[in-house]
Amino acid sequence: MTTIIAFLIVFVVLVLVHEFGHFIFAKWAGILVREFSIGMGPKLVGWRRNHTAYTLRLIPMGGYVRMAGWQDDDDSEIKPGTMLTVEVGADDVITRINLSQRTTLQGGIPVQVSAIDLVDKLELQGYANGDEDTLLTWRVDHDATVIEADGTEVIIAPADVQFQNAPVWKRLLVNFAGPLNNFILAILVFIGMALASGVANLQTNQIGQIQPDSPAAKAGLRADAVIRSIDGQSVETFTDISTIVSKHKGDPLTVIATQGGQRATLTITPSAKGVIGVYPALDHGVGTAIRYGFTQSWAIASQIFHVLGQLVSGQFSLNKLAGPVGIYTMTSQAAAGGLSTLVMFLAMLSINLGIMNLIPIPVLDGGKILLNLIELIRRKPLSQDKEGLVTMIGAGLMFALLLAVTINDIMRAF
The missing domain is CATH 2.30.42.10 (PDZ domain)
Incomplete structure (x- = not known):
């Protein structure tokens, strides 16, 4: 049980720090962050502040920052014929749209959607209160919210706050911010350990x-x-x-x-x-501790680069990689060594996560950064169809590699 708890803490901390990097840079870039989630799957709890929904989900394996207009963000579930409830302000402008059976809007108007545009026109057309003879049109407030089927309330995503409409250099920084935060975490951990234990x-x-x-x-x-x-x-x-x-x-x-x-x-x-x-x-000096934070992080990063170089140069071996099972085994060994060993392992794993995410495979941050660089050179982005195809291929390769590594980890463990 101790190993499971340690594994979950390590995993959640790494994901939280990584996703917070994307989150804070997206906010800086003027991109709407619709949801910041820890965990995957069904929502357990959630709250909303400053236009962002913060959620804790059932499966503590991963997390995500849902940016307006980013890959998994889509309002296409609201299609013609959809039944929903709207809350209308005093100026006859929609402020909330309810798609959930779990939530009831007091004074809400039942509407069958005829047409809806929450990106450009900010307009909804439909038939209210079962009256199929009168087609009504409402304006939608720029900061209106949508209550999704699982009860999560998120703000709509007009074009001016969508990810793909931000300058490419800002999008590149948003993509890099996740790995950057992992590196910063490791440096701070090593500095803290040096101050506590000395160098x-x-x-x-x-x-x-x-x-x-x-x-x-x-x-x-x-x-x-x-x-x-x-x-x-x-x-x-x-x-x-x-x-x-x-x-x-x-x-x-x-x-x-x-x-x-x-x-x-x-x-x-x-x-x-x-x-x-x-x-x-x-040496317990502050200057020494700061230097140690950077030099130790670079030493670990150099080892990882060396292994990656071997994989690329033809010395590929699954034994040089670790998936969730392998990380769980290493977490167990680190936890057995005490709190300080576990914290050091967290820092090393954070550097590993940051570097691996920078590999230029489209489904990873490195792949997104590569697409940003291509856009800078071409002065125009790839078409959505081409980018989607490349992303699907990358996701397939990553899934196949993860499956192979996991099977290899299980075979090594038993």
Whole structure:
């Protein structure tokens, strides 16, 4: 149960951070965000604020930001012949349209739709109260809302606030914002961990802690001592200590150190593995923590790029990829290592998610960015038919890869 909870927390945090990136940049670009959802499937709870519906849905696997005019946003369910209820203001302008059987509009007017345009004309034509002889026309308020079949109330999407009508450079930034937020999350986590636990300072010859009952402890070496030389070799950094000691497994070494303000000469015999049981000093400085946040994130990103390079260069192996089952297994291992290990795993997974989303496959953010760049070069977008076809092909490839990776994860787990 602990693993399941940890997995859900990690997954929800990553999705929330990723989608919030799209959300905040869309708001900045003047694009209407109709819904911000955590989870998929049937709605559990929801509320609306500043023209956006915030929902929590049943299946805690994913989430989405529903932008006006974006791929899965469509008012085409309101077709001629549809029965609905409208709420009309004092100026005879529709302010709410109800498509749900779960909600009743007080004072609402039952209407059978003849024609409706919620994008350009903002107009609805229909027959009210069962009167099929009189066709009425109402104007629809620019900020009118639609109560959808599941009870979610979202604002309509006029042309001026739709995604595809924003400048292409703003759309590109909106698409990039999700992965960007994943990178920012990882950097902040590493900075926080560095502030809390410190960063190993490998550029000094001062040691930190001594492992109890280790060769160093038995020889009398103290924590915070400064090692000057080992077996006649000058020591400038902690890396020097590791390099020299590892070459003398089981051989006694003469160590000259300064501890307690006095010079000391000690004889330390490394273990058969070539260690003496010393740890580097820890730096808790803010500047060091910030640098660590960026350098550690880049180190992990470099490893991921290396693996992706191998996949592209012909060294493809499903064992180098992980799907939901593989991530669940890794989450279990991280959770067993304690909270700090789980948080570090979250940061590493966030970088992984950000980079994988930038792969130029149309169904991913990277594919959308590629289409934005093509539009910038061509000075016009691809036709909707071509873009839809490319997206379908990309989605098919991603589904096939996910299925193969999941099967491989299950086989490895059992």
